[in-house]
Amino acid sequence: MTLLLFVICLIVAVAALAIHLQPDRFVVTRSALIDAAPEKVFAAINNLRNWDSWSPWANLDPHATASFEGPAAGPGAAFEWSGDKSVGAGRMTIVDSRPTERVDIKLDMRKPFKGSNDISFALAPDGEDVAGSWLARAFRVGRKSPARTHVTWTMSGQADFVSKAVNLAMNCDKMVGGQFEKGLANLNAHLSK
Template sequence: MLKTVLLSLLSIVVVGIAVVLILAARKPDTFQVTRTATINAPPERVYPLIADFKAWGAWSPWEKKDPAMKRSYGGPETGVGATYAWAGDKNVGEGSMRIMEANTPSRVALKLDFVRPFEAHNDVAFTLTPQGPATLVTWTMIGPTPFVGKIMHVFMDMDRMVGGDFESGLTAMKTAAERPA
């Protein structure tokens, strides 16, 4: 009797693992998270908030999650080659960013590297599109999804997990850019 119960449990576990692996194998090789916001300010007013890592404190959602995190900056103050590294609590982890492209005032592209809570290497782009007196800001993050990541994506949705942070960041960016000079 005990042997039958154990074999049944083992069969359930094996089938469960097989289902998870099959679902993971069907996940895409890359992920993408994109959010947009219309900011009532010209691109020239929004761009410096993105191209200067020291300005991120005014709008980045992660800056508020761990105000005690350690930060370091390198390279030029703004634009291509500017770097930002951080080490914080479980809410922000540890990693670094480097501006790879800076087309004033329309686009900033970054290389984003996480060390913890897990290693990841993603590309981030901010695109600023004039809309009359306003600016449409598009924030996109794209990254590879190795098989272990695909298994994690069976249980969590990257878009839902990071998208909310992008939305709150864009809301704070809007507030900062629309503030009277």
Template sequence: MAKRIASAVVVLIAGLIVFIATRPDSFHISRSRPIQAPPEVVHALINNFSKWPQWSPYEKVDPNLQRTYDGPAEGVGAGYAWKGNKNIGAGRMTIVASNPGERVTIRLEFIEPFAAVNQAEFILAPGTTTTHVTWSMSGPNTFLGKAMMGFGLMESFVGKQLEQGLTDLDTAAREEALKATQSAQAETPHLSPAP
């Protein structure tokens, strides 16, 4: 009886390994939503890493997160490194492409708790009153990534983070758009009616 159970466990494990190994060698996860602000306002919040604490879900994982910035303040070459607790780990982001009001592409390097190099991309499509934003993450799949993907865990976990980030980006962009409107109104000279 014990031999049959052991044989069944071996077959089950072998089948699981084969199933995981046949998963795709790369992954792509994306989420989209309309943002209630003009493309230039949304782009400015993504294109400058010092503005990410206003909306990025990853910034809230560790209240003691250590951040360092290098390169230009925004756009291509801007860099951001982080080091935090076991839930956020350590890594680095670098903007590799930026088209105002249209797109930001980021090289995303994870150092801890595991090493990986992925790509994050934001695509902005202006509408009449909103900006439709798609945030995606893609890269090569490790064995662990294939296992998570095979059971839908990666799509669910990363997808929820992207959704939360887009929701918070919408809130931050609305606030920035309102400030810009109020500032423009304050600078507009008010003409007194003619006598």
């Protein structure tokens, strides 16, 4: 019985050490090229009321409740929701935004886990005036190549003991990153209509 207790204590100690050695911060980042001008992409992200048209979490819980506070867009705009375990409960508040460049958001989760994270959308234009040979320019006088935008969606925050343990059991970068990839694809589809 003493040997069994020793083995159990050793397993618990090794597991606790493995959890403790995980990084204290996490970062999840995904990027995509969106077939829309930076102005259009910025408007879709900077107004939280637009998120239902492209958010990967928008349709997961049809019974979720949502409310908005503050201005319609930009710093101070807030979105609060509560739903089942697929969407949890929390609040997003835009803390900074620079037209056509970036939107920074504070995410405060209440369910299924409490946590406070930073979200950033960085935008960079892609597609300048049509360049090339004189012949190519001659046939495209005054036309521009299609406006597109590189969008990088990043979430970062402190990793507490529980989130470190969860990350050992499940690959959170893959799970959350997969949702970011889906959201960016949804955003592209929504804006290229």
